[in-house]
Amino acid sequence: MSAVGQERLTEAAEAAFGASADGTLIVAIHSWGGLTRFASSRIHQNTWREDVEFRVMTIVDGNKLGVAATHSLDPAAVRRAADDAIAIARVAPSDPDFPGLAAAATIAADDGFDPDTAEATPAARAAAVATMLGEFPSGMEGAGYVETVADEVLIASSNGLRAFASTTRSGCSVLAIASDSSGYVERLERRFGQIDPGSLARTAVDKATRSANPQPVDAGTWTVILEPAATGTFLQFLGYLGFGAKSFIEERSFLTGKIGSKLMGDLVTITDDPTAPDALGLPFDFEGTPSQRVSLIDAGVASGVVWDRATAKKAGKESTGHGLPPPNPYGPLPLNMRMAPGSSTIDDMIASTERGLLVTRFHYSNVVNEKETVLTGMTRDGTFLIEDGKLGGGVRNLRYTQNAVEALANVQMVGDETEISTEMFFGGSRAPAVKIADFKFSSTTTH
Amino acid sequence: MVSSEIRDLVERALDAARAAGASYADARYLQEEWEAVDVQDERLQGIDRGASAGIGIRVIVDGYWGFAGTAQLSPAELERAAGIAVEVARSSSATKAPSVRLADEPVTQTTWATDVAEDPFAVAIDEKIKTLLDASARMRQVPGLSIAEASMDFWRRASFLATSEGTRIDQTITQSGAGIRAMAVGEREVQMRSYPNSFRGHYACVGYEHVRAMDLVGNAPRIAEEAVALLKAPECPSDETTLILDAPQLALQIHESIGHPIELDRVLGMEAAYAGTSFLAPPDRGNLRYGSDLINITADATIPGGLGSFGYDDEGVAAQRSNIIVNGIFHQFLSSRETAPEVGEPRSNGTMRASGWDVIPLIRMTNINLEPGDSSLEEMISGTDDGVFMSTNQSWSIDDKRVNFQFGCEIAWEIRKGKRRRMLRNPNYAGRTVDFWSSCDAIGGPGEWGVWGTPNCGKGQPGQTARVAHGTSPARFRGVRVGVRG
Numbered sequence: 046m047s048a049v050g051q052e053r054l055t056e057a058a059e060a061a062f063g064a065s066a067d068g069t070l071i072v073a074i075h076s077w078g079g080l081t082r083f084a085s086s087r088i089h090q091n092t093w094r095e096d097v098e099f100r101v102m103t104i105v106d107g108n109k110l111g112v113a114a115t116h117s118l119d120p121a122a123v124r125r126a127a128d129d130a131i132a133i134a135r136v137a138p139s140d141p142d143f144p145g146l147a148a149a150a151t152i153a154a155d156d157g158f159d160p161d162t163a164e165a166t167p168a169a170r171a172a173a174v175a176t177m178l179g180e181f182p183s184g185m186e187g188a189g190y191v192e193t194v195a196d197e198v199l200i201a202s203s204n205g206l207r208a209f210a211s212t213t214r215s216g217c218s219v220l221a222i223a224s225d226s227s228g229y230v231e232r233l234e235r236r237f238g239q240i241d242p243g244s245l246a247r248t249a250v251d252k253a254t255r256s257a258n259p260q261p262v263d264a265g266t267w268t269v270i271l272e273p274a275a276t277g278t279f280l281q282f283l284g285y286l287g288f289g290a291k292s293f294i295e296e297r298s299f300l301t302g303k304i305g306s307k308l309m310g311d312l313v314t315i316t317d318d319p320t321a322p323d324a325l326g327l328p329f330d331f332e333g334t335p336s337q338r339v340s341l342i343d344a345g346v347a348s349g350v351v352w353d354r355a356t357a358k359k360a361g362k363e364s365t366g367h368g369l370p371p372p373n374p375y376g377p378l379p380l381n382m383r384m385a386p387g388s389s390t391i392d393d394m395i396a397s398t399e400r401g402l403l404v405t406r407f408h409y410s411n412v413v414n415e416k417e418t419v420l421t422g423m424t425r426d427g428t429f430l431i432e433d434g435k436l437g438g439g440v441r442n443l444r445y446t447q448n449a450v451e452a453l454a455n456v457q458m459v460g461d462e463t464e465i466s467t468e469m470f471f472g473g474s475r476a477p478a479v480k481i482a483d484f485k486f487s488s489t490t491t492h
Numbered sequence: 493m494v495s496s497e498i499r500d501l502v503e504r505a506l507d508a509a510r511a512a513g514a515s516y517a518d519a520r521y522l523q524e525e526w527e528a529v530d531v532q533d534e535r536l537q538g539i540d541r542g543a544s545a546g547i548g549i550r551v552i553v554d555g556y557w558g559f560a561g562t563a564q565l566s567p568a569e570l571e572r573a574a575g576i577a578v579e580v581a582r583s584s585s586a587t588k589a590p591s592v593r594l595a596d597e598p599v600t601q602t603t604w605a606t607d608v609a610e611d612p613f614a615v616a617i618d619e620k621i622k623t624l625l626d627a628s629a630r631m632r633q634v635p636g637l638s639i640a641e642a643s644m645d646f647w648r649r650a651s652f653l654a655t656s657e658g659t660r661i662d663q664t665i666t667q668s669g670a671g672i673r674a675m676a677v678g679e680r681e682v683q684m685r686s687y688p689n690s691f692r693g694h695y696a697c698v699g700y701e702h703v704r705a706m707d708l709v710g711n712a713p714r715i716a717e718e719a720v721a722l723l724k725a726p727e728c729p730s731d732e733t734t735l736i737l738d739a740p741q742l743a744l745q746i747h748e749s750i751g752h753p754i755e756l757d758r759v760l761g762m763e764a765a766y767a768g769t770s771f772l773a774p775p776d777r778g779n780l781r782y783g784s785d786l787i788n789i790t791a792d793a794t795i796p797g798g799l800g801s802f803g804y805d806d807e808g809v810a811a812q813r814s815n816i817i818v819n820g821i822f823h824q825f826l827s828s829r830e831t832a833p834e835v836g837e838p839r840s841n842g843t844m845r846a847s848g849w850d851v852i853p854l855i856r857m858t859n860i861n862l863e864p865g866d867s868s869l870e871e872m873i874s875g876t877d878d879g880v881f882m883s884t885n886q887s888w889s890i891d892d893k894r895v896n897f898q899f900g901c902e903i904a905w906e907i908r909k910g911k912r913r914r915m916l917r918n919p920n921y922a923g924r925t926v927d928f929w930s931s932c933d934a935i936g937g938p939g940e941w942g943v944w945g946t947p948n949c950g951k952g953q954p955g956q957t958a959r960v961a962h963g964t965s966p967a968r969f970r971g972v973r974v975g976v977r978g
Contacts, residue, residue: 171587
């Protein structure tokens, strides 16, 4: 519908290379798509947008850097951004840690691109919403979104790097709201066609139905079964806090000095793999380095972190292809983590639990202690009591205050299916359900 | 002011939307320039400068909303985007709903701009770098300090809003902020101190004069010394006690436990699946006791320099000052032209803002303020036999109806027999919204009152980040749970 293509992006990018810099890196992202939101069982916000950004990093005097950006496809605007970046670089102090630009290479990938998703119409998204709402019984209201997005990403440098990828993604969430309970489910996939809105709605409605009349339970230590979205929250916070090389080098990471140590349970294996067919990542990072699969936790043993060019140079390592767009004060981050599935079903986990809680998802989690990985957040939209191996009714929501590494050390069972979820502020991860012993809830709420 | 060429493009988009079938349309051009400078230790982490410009077209067709935004500012692309906005609106009829009705609003044709003494974009970049590197160097001189960070951010938003009702508003908003952070890394913990506030500092709708007034360099040694001292300080004990909060922490407490629950779109369920709803309901107006008699909350977008200040919101509604809570009783929500009539209000109180040209306006906090009391920090401490004084936010979390919260602060001091005593590390506190505000028994006076910017308020899908603020002075709360452990 709105692709501009590699050739046009490259033509605009190359306008920057005429500026008088020692070197230039361009990160160009062209995105388009629609997002249809619904609430109170009707579409209330329905939007479409198209944007393009050229982020230009220039190098002068060998290691003085400047970055400027424009949101115009006009080659003259990209050139002006390059000139602005050069002006910044000229007054910037030298950066002795600057690793230089990635080597010349040509990468082109479109295997993550689904034309049907890129061309999805507003009517198709609205029809998906109507399908979901068609599953709702009277007395229950629906809310959520359906999104289809396409991206074209070009990383180009003055030393001959040309990396281009076109990708798509689609997301869909549905919240079923009953008088005193709710149920939620969300899917994120490459292709709109992979999402079955009717099935998602039935799951949400079922959760809301089963969690009606929620009963209060005490805070304290519980055995919990986290559904994949809740597991994903822990993974993504760990990624932000400690699986990136910058916090690792600065000794702020829980992994600093712990590589090779057993930190988590035998059943816990975590990698970052942007190139996996069922991930939403790119085949290269924003420095143009090919993305690699990195082992982070191997059967509970700390095995690595992700690197970009600057941190790798500092530590004598190689970049793993996890660099972010310049300028980047955060260092490399694992944006496509995945926890390996196990062999248990959620039903198996419930059957093996004498007394515990099943958590659909967490809300508004945040960091209490960075290095000890203590997090806090709330449960929401489907928290259930488990007694004598059977799933019971809903309970009122609780606040957890829990060391994330310790939680993953206490994993007793791992689910056989994984789902992608995304936290409020960063990345996405593919995670299974897990059963965890001795999980700490610090308080309760009113609903 | 935006150029006549841009005005012509906006008019063209509006005409195209009307011609395609919109009964109401607005077209909003926005160019946002930004500059961010980051320093870590002796190294410039990066300078990011750029501009994003585009036009967002919002339409009502057959009673349903549609929106399209594009960065491609040619007449042909804008006509295409207007057509897409109408197509999007028509698709909304797949789910039947009552027609959108907008509260009446007078037609306005005007210009408005932030009062700026010193244009931050005109200040030489090397001067900014030097200030940050000097502040970082002063922090680095403190033995035991691990990491020193310093940053500045500037934005200038030039917009032109045109509505099919005839409103034309040209508005320029300039925002500036800066801050420093000192980190001391221990075996098991990272302790940090920030100045003037955490999360990149102190922000306001003003110019570079705001940064000059901060004295980042002069405050750097104290901040670094406190970060190092925290590593060896005793941990905040677990207790139920008297809690005194400084103004920057109280600003975020207001944000999370008052600012968000009073957003009428949350109350009406429009954010239910993502950010959540609210414990408040329309009948609570004039009835619900939200806090003690001392609690008076205003929403005031007219405060000069407040980060949540503006001339007109993105629906063309003039900035207003509204009484939200009066002597502890809840009175009014933050509303929009669509939501105000749904609860019987005749007019929007002007809070609709979009973070960019590519997204729709949402109800956002303006400057949500706890009005000053008649106490002082010194009086509150001297009147406390046993308690904790906490400063500067470190973490925040609250449930989806904005009831159960837990906040962490960077630093605290024990209070014993009316005196501030030893430093405490890892302070945090938890509670429930109405209980907490009902326990307030003292608020600092006008001399300790200031407006603290919150530049990172997230909401909506696609996600939007708004810059809002909270005026407050320090305040005291009785019987609060502190020292929550995992």
